[in-house]
Amino acid sequence: MNDSTSDTPKGDRIAKTLSRAGIASRREAERMIEEGRVSVNGAVITSPALNVTEADRIVVDGKPVGAPEPARVWLYHKPTGLVTTDSDEKGRETIYDALPADMPRVMSIGRLDLNSEGLLLLTNDGGVKRLLELPSTGWLRRYRVRVNGRPTDEALEPLRKGIIAEGEPFQPMEVVLDRQQGANAWLTVGLREGKNREIRRAMDEIGLSVNRLIRVSYGPFQLGDLKPGAVEEIRRKVLRDQLGPDAEALLGEPPAAPTQVKRGFKRRVPHKGDFGGPGQPGLPKPREEVEDGQKSRGKAGKPAKSYRPPKAERDAARRASGAPAKPRTFSSGGVKSAGSTGPKSPKRR
Numbered sequence: 125m126n127d128s129t130s131d132t133p134k135g136d137r138i139a140k141t142l143s144r145a146g147i148a149s150r151r152e153a154e155r156m157i158e159e160g161r162v163s164v165n166g167a168v169i170t171s172p173a174l175n176v177t178e179a180d181r182i183v184v185d186g187k188p189v190g191a192p193e194p195a196r197v198w199l200y201h202k203p204t205g206l207v208t209t210d211s212d213e214k215g216r217e218t219i220y221d222a223l224p225a226d227m228p229r230v231m232s233i234g235r236l237d238l239n240s241e242g243l244l245l246l247t248n249d250g251g252v253k254r255l256l257e258l259p260s261t262g263w264l265r266r267y268r269v270r271v272n273g274r275p276t277d278e279a280l281e282p283l284r285k286g287i288i289a290e291g292e293p294f295q296p297m298e299v300v301l302d303r304q305q306g307a308n309a310w311l312t313v314g315l316r317e318g319k320n321r322e323i324r325r326a327m328d329e330i331g332l333s334v335n336r337l338i339r340v341s342y343g344p345f346q347l348g349d350l351k352p353g354a355v356e357e358i359r360r361k362v363l364r365d366q367l368g369p370d371a372e373a374l375l376g377e378p379p380a381a382p383t384q385v386k387r388g389f390k391r392r393v394p395h396k397g398d399f400g401g402p403g404q405p406g407l408p409k410p411r412e413e414v415e416d417g418q419k420s421r422g423k424a425g426k427p428a429k430s431y432r433p434p435k436a437e438r439d440a441a442r443r444a445s446g447a448p449a450k451p452r453t454f455s456s457g458g459v460k461s462a463g464s465t466g467p468k469s470p471k472r473r
Contacts, residue, residue: 135177138164142182143250145189146229150250152210161185195249195375197363198230199345202244203352208235219244224355233257234265234318234342242267242339243347246355252375255367256343259317263343264298269311270336271327277301280311282330289329294322308335 135141142153142162154172156162162169163183164176176182182189202208206219219232223246233245233256247253255261286296298314313323324334340347344366350356363375433441 135175135180137172138162138169138174138176138182139172140250141176142184142189143253146193146231146248146250147184147189148210148250149231149253153250156184193228193248194360195247195252195363196228196360197233197252197358198227198246199347199350199356199358200244200246201347201350201352201354202236202241204239204241207238208232208244222353227355235320236339237321237324240337240339241352242337243342243345243350244339245342245345252367257318261343262316264314264316264341265318265339265343266312266314266341267323268336268338268340269313269323269327269334270305270308271311271332271334272308273332274304274307275301275309275311275330275332279330279332283313283326287326287329289325292319292325294319294326297323297326 136144138157139150139153142148142156143150147153148156153162157169157172160168160170161184164174165181200219200223202219203222205217206222207216208219210218210220212218216238220230223230228248230246230248231250231253233247233253236242236244245256247256256263280299280301283297283299287294295315295317298312300312302310302312315322323337327334338347345358360375367375
C-alpha cells in the first residue's frame with residue numbers, strides 16, 4: 125500500500141509562513157515572491173509553491189524573517205481620509221503612516237474605505253486575519269450610517285431581503301431606522317460579509333446617498349469610547365474566549381512573563397573596631413554634655429526659662445530681708461486705696 129503522506133513535503137507553504145510572521149497577507153506574500161523579493165537559504169524564489177520549515181533561513185527585502193511571535197490583535201479607531209492599504213499608488217496617507225511608532229508590523233482585518241471611519245481590527249498574525257475575515261466565521265459587523273433623504277421602513281425592506289447592486293448580489297442586511305435629523309436620517313446597519321463598498325452601493329441602489337459611515341463593532345469587539353487615531357490591544361484571555369477551538373493553534377504559546385527579582389532583607393552588620401575613624405560611627409558624647417544640652421533645651425530660637433521658686437519661699441525670703449510688702453492692686457474698678465469708704469460705683473452694662 126502506498127503511503128501518500130511520505131511524499132508530502134514537510135512544513136508550511138512559504139506564503140503562509142510569511143503571513144504568520146506578520147510580513148503580509150498570503151496574497152500579498154505571493155505577489156512579493158513573484159517580484160523576487162524573497163529568498164530561502166540564500167536562493168531567490170519566484171514561485172510560492174514551496175514548503176519551508178523552522179530550519180530554513182528566509183529573507184524578505186534583505187531582512188531575515190524570525191520565528192512568528194504570539195498572535196496579538198488591536199482595536200484601532202480609523203479616522204476619515206486614510207487608506208487601508210500598505211502603499212497607495214496615488215500617494216495618499218495610509219493607516220500605517222498614522223499608527224504609533226512603537227507598533228509592531230501589523231495587518232488590517234477587513235477594510236474601511238477612504239471616507240469611512242470607526243473600528244478597524246489589526247493583527248500581527250496572518251492566520252488570525254484569515255480566520256476573522258471569513259464569512260463562515262459569522263461575525264456581525266455593525267455600522268452607524270447617515271444618509272441624505274427621508275427613508276421609510278418600506279424603502280429599506282429590499283436591503284433586509286437581499287439586493288443586487290451593479291450586478292453583484294448582497295446578502296440580507298439588518299437595517300434599523302433610528303431617527304430623522306433634518307434632511308438626513310441615521311440608520312444602524314449590520315452585515316456578515318465585507319464586499320467592497322457594500323453599504324454605499326446598496327444604499328445607492330434604493331436611492332439613498334451615504335454621507336457618513338462609522339463602524340461601531342466587529343463581532344464581539346466594540347468601538348466604545350476609543351478616540352479617533354487611538355489604538356488599544358485586546359487582552360489574550362478575551363481573544364482565547366472569542367476565537368473558540370482554533371484559539372490555541374492560532375495564538376501559540378503566551379509570551380513569557382517578566383522575571384520578578386525578590387530582594388531579601390539586608391541585615392545590618394554590627395560595628396566591630398575603633399570608633400571615630402573615616403567611615404566609622406562617632407564616639408558617644410560624655411554624660412555631662414548630654415545633661416547640659418537637655419537643661420538648656422527650649423523652644424527653637426528662644427532661651428530656656430529660668431527656675432522660679434514657689435510663692436511661699438519668695439515671701440519668706442522677702443520678710444527675712446526686711447523689704448516692704450508689695451501693695452495690693454486690683455485689675456478692675458481702678459486701684460482701691462486703704463482709706464476709701466465710699467460706695468462702690470455701679471457696673472456699666
